[in-house]
Amino acid sequence: MAFAPNPLPPEIDYSTLALPLAEAMQAIGELNGAGRGLANPALVIRPLQRQEALLSSSMEGTYTTANALAIAEAGAETDVDDSTIEVRNYLRAFELADRLRQEIPISNRLIKQTHAMLLSGARRERGAHKRPGEYKDQQNFIGGRNRQIENARFIPPPPAETEIAMAALERYINRDQRGNTPAIIDAALFHYQFETIHPFADGNGRVGRILIPIFLMQENVLERPLLYLSPAVEGRKDDYVDLMLAVSRDGDWNGWLRFFLEMVTSSCRSACRTLSDLENLRHDMRSRVTNAGGSARDVMTIDDLFVTPVLSIPRLAERRGVTYPAAKAAVERLIALGILAEVESTSNPKLFICWPVVHLSEGR
Known part of the structure; x- marks a missing residue:
């Protein structure tokens, strides 16, 4: 058995989200203001992105250090280990997604090209069917003792349904009639849906977290690439995973949305300090x-x-x-x-x- 998520949007009880939504929007406004006050935004964006690349990758079991990453960024190709290459690729994948979103809307094309960049050049095999830039062609699953699907904690849609689900997600995020759904709520819905579809054989978490600020910039909520959730989520990784799973199992959208908004608020405040x-x-x-x-x-x-x-x-x-x-x-x-x-x-x-x-x- 596998789980295929219902099409977006779900029924949302906004009465319980009013305060965290207001706090998140205020925090984004303060972060945008801090960005406008910078003498040269490009000089402080890169360290924030480097921190995001390190933490987002470590959440998926890929570890390196900031100095090893900086050496790789400087173009030193000798003695650069596979983990560092993958983390460096995170930076390159984000840069590509940011460039593409100024040319085309967030789409399966943009998502696949971002994934291809993320997995390019890494020598270590994290699975026999990584397929950079292509959606999975074999069933994947999350968790499970001894890496056995019978013991999996969660089984996303099979390959035959992945393209259909991703096409529906693309239509949703680029729909003309947005109704009263705030873009920050759409970002949370988009992130859950993407991670639940789990369209790639590897790299889903990292691509999904790259797409959050990309989407918020597309929707003109975030002015510059200054918001990254991994530093906040890292300390609450179990909640991050469990609350998305609770949506799939119990339909608890509000628990996930409250968490996401709290993470946005925390990330904005942390970014302002940095x-x-x-x-x-x-x-x-x-x-x-x-x-x-x-x-x-x-x-x-x-x-x-x-x-x-x-x-x-x-x-x-x-x-x-x-x-x-x-x-x-x-x-x-x-x-x-x-x-x-x-x-x-x-x-x-x-x-x-x-x-x-x-x-x-x-x-x-």
């Missing part, structure tokens, strides 16, 4: 460079470190349009100021890392 910390760190590092008589190029390098906190001297020379000796001298100045540190056991080229930015990516 944005403030990142702006303060950026201001402090720029001030240290300026007070030490650093050049405008050094200040530009500080900004670069928030996007990619690992660099090499050849790459810095190329990026700044200077000679190797000039780039080497710039790196040495940043090391003396405590902004950069040498990454041990790297050579050809030797890498240098900005630990303060990396630590904020890990939520420290």
Whole structure:
């Protein structure tokens, strides 16, 4: 037996959701306001995305560290393990989805291309039928002792019904008549439906969490990619799973919706604090460079470190349009100021890392 979810929307008792809905919308408004106040939003978005990639992947059993991820982002292909490749792919998949949603609506095409990017290039097999960019062709299931379907906690729709269910979901999220359903509620409905259909052989949780801010930006609720739920959900992963299962088993939509709204509120407030910390760190590092008589190029390098906190001297020379000796001298100045540190056991080229930015990516 498998479970196929009913088409959206369900009957929703909004009387019990009024307060958490209002709090979530207020929190999103505050986050949008914080984003508008940033001197350069691009410089603080990347650390937030790095934190999301680390935590969303760890929820699915893929673990790496922020410094290993930063080294992979910097283009170091040697000694990069499979887990780090998968987490780096999360960042690339989000970037692709964000770019595509500005060209086409959220659709099966966008979802499949996001999934293909997520699973591209990873050498480790997490199953014989991952099918990057394609929906499952064999029955999948969730939980179960000894990985046996007979012991599964939940069995989603079979492959023959997956395409039908996903087509219906695409029609729902892009419908013309939205009625009185707030977009933030639609995001919760969309996320439950996607995870319940479980259309891919692998990567469903990560793709589903990527799509939450993508959908909210499509609906003009979120102005910039600043909202990520994994940091909040990570501490309540059992509730996250159990409450979606309760919708399938008992029709308890309101329990799931209250939880989702609480996670949005918590994530917005956490993101606002992190944005403030990142702006303060950026201001402090720029001030240290300026007070030490650093050049405008050094200040530009500080900004670069928030996007990619690992660099090499050849790459810095190329990026700044200077000679190797000039780039080497710039790196040495940043090391003396405590902004950069040498990454041990790297050579050809030797890498240098900005630990303060990396630590904020890990939520420290």
